Each structure stands twice: as structure tokens, then as C-alpha cells.
Amino acid sequence: MQIKKIRNRNILFTYRQPAGWDINVQLILGNRYNFIIDTGLGSLSMEPVKEYIKHDAKPIIVINTHYHWDHIWGNGSFRDCTILSHTRCREMIEQNWEEMMQKYGQHVDGEAEKRLPDLTFEQEIYFPDDQIRIMFTPGHTADSISVMDELEKVIHVGDNIGDTMEELVPSLYGEKDDYIKTLLKYKDMDMDLCVSGHNTVLEKQVFNKILDLL
Numbered sequence: 001m002q003i004k005k006i007r008n009r010n011i012l013f014t015y016r017q018p019a020g021w022d023i024n025v026q027l028i029l030g031n032r033y034n035f036i037i038d039t040g041l042g043s044l045s046m047e048p049v050k051e052y053i054k055h056d057a058k059p060i061i062v063i064n065t066h067y068h069w070d071h072i073w074g075n076g077s078f079r080d081c082t083i084l085s086h087t088r089c090r091e092m093i094e095q096n097w098e099e100m101m102q103k104y105g106q107h108v109d110g111e112a113e114k115r116l117p118d119l120t121f122e123q124e125i126y127f128p129d130d131q132i133r134i135m136f137t138p139g140h141t142a143d144s145i146s147v148m149d150e151l152e153k154v155i156h157v158g159d160n161i162g163d164t165m166e167e168l169v170p171s172l173y174g175e176k177d178d179y180i181k182t183l184l185k186y187k188d189m190d191m192d193l194c195v196s197g198h199n200t201v202l203e204k205q206v207f208n209k210i211l212d213l214l
């Protein structure tokens with residue numbers, strides 16, 4: 001596990017997996033809230049993140065970028081925190097929990113207790129004191145959202161960028177048309193750095209590359 005400060009208030013926790021892929025969990029130290037984007041593979045994965053902010057009394061908002069198992073299994077570590085997602089994400093976690101656990105349960109890190117998001121939205125939600133904007137950006141899945149730090153110009157796009165530099169186009173469980181609209185929306189945004197669920201930290205031009213590859 002590697003902890004990297006990618007901007008002043010943006011910290012990236014990267015977990016190397018035996019299977020060869022990485023998992024990114026992002027922490028944004030806001031003014032009013034601390035935001036944790038995705039919760040990885042379970043309770044043990046969340047320990048370093050909790051440790052990092054153990055002397056920080058600000059309330060935590062946990063964000064699930066989409067319903068996939070490798071982004072939600074640590075939700076149970078945040079009993080007293082708000083967990084935020086798209087409305088469909090909550091439904092899809094509920095519908096797919098058992099099946100995901102049966103198929104991929106060998107990857108659980110510690111414990112994976114089912115905890116559904118308790119604050120959901122459809123299009124957009126904004127935290128003005130923190131300058132954090134969370135937007136519906138379907139593509140990789142029909143419930144995918146992105147988190148924009150407007151102060152430091154860092155966006156987290158969930159799995160809307162593929163897992164490696166060789167595979168920049170993600171697996172599309174959602175509609176391709178929606179994904180193209182989402183890419184065009186990213187291109188209009190003011191950002192410097194793009195974080196995603198499994199790839200390295202990239203720059204905005206990655207979206208042009210992906211559009212060329214589609």
C-alpha cells in the first residue's frame with residue numbers, strides 16, 4: 001500500500017493486488033468535511049485511511065463511485081458516517097451484493113459488512129464550503145458518478161477510465177452513448193489531474209485519447 005499526496009489536500013491510497021491490478025482510494029481533506037472516495041476491499045483496506053485522519057475531528061462523507069464490489073466492500077468501516085452515491089448505486093449494491101460476494105469473495109480484505117449508501121442523488125450535489133461537486137457520469141456503469149475538487153482541480157472518475165495505460169477504455173456495463181456524453185462533459189471541465197479506480201493519476205488529455213480509441 002502506498003500513500004501519495006497528489007495535491008495539498010488530496011491524498012491517494014493505492015493498494016497493490018496480488019492479481020496485478022491496483023485499487024485507488026482517495027481522501028480529500030475539506031474545510032467542513034473529509035471525503036473518502038470508494039472503500040476498497042474491506043475493513044483492513046480502510047485502516048490506513050482512518051489512521052491518516054485519526055486526529056481530525058471533521059465529519060467524514062464516504063462516496064461510492066459505483067456499485068462494484070472493489071469500490072464498496074469497506075463501507076462497513078464507516079458506521080457513523082454518511083455514505084453518498086447515485087440513487088441507482090444503492091439499488092444495485094442491494095441487488096448484486098450476494099452474487100458479487102459469491103464470485104469475488106476471496107478478495108475481501110478483513111471484513112466486508114453490507115452497508116448501503118444513505119444519501120443518494122440523481123444529477124448533482126455540491127458541497128459549497130468544500131468546493132466539492134459530485135456529478136452523475138454514467139458510462140462504465142449506469143450508476144457511475146465523479147467527484148470534482150474545484151479548489152485543487154482534481155477529478156475522480158471512478159472506473160470511467162480503464163484499469164491500465166494499455167487499456168484506457170473501461171469495460172462498459174452501461175450505454176456507450178452515455179459514456180461518450182460523459183467524456184464530452186469531462187472535456188468541458190476545468191481540471192488538472194484525473195484519478196480513477198485502478199489506473200495511475202492522469203492528465204485531462206486522457207479523455208481525448210479515449211474518444212479517439214472508441
Ligand SMILES: [Zn+2]
Pocket residue numbers: 066068140159
Ligand atoms: Zn467498476
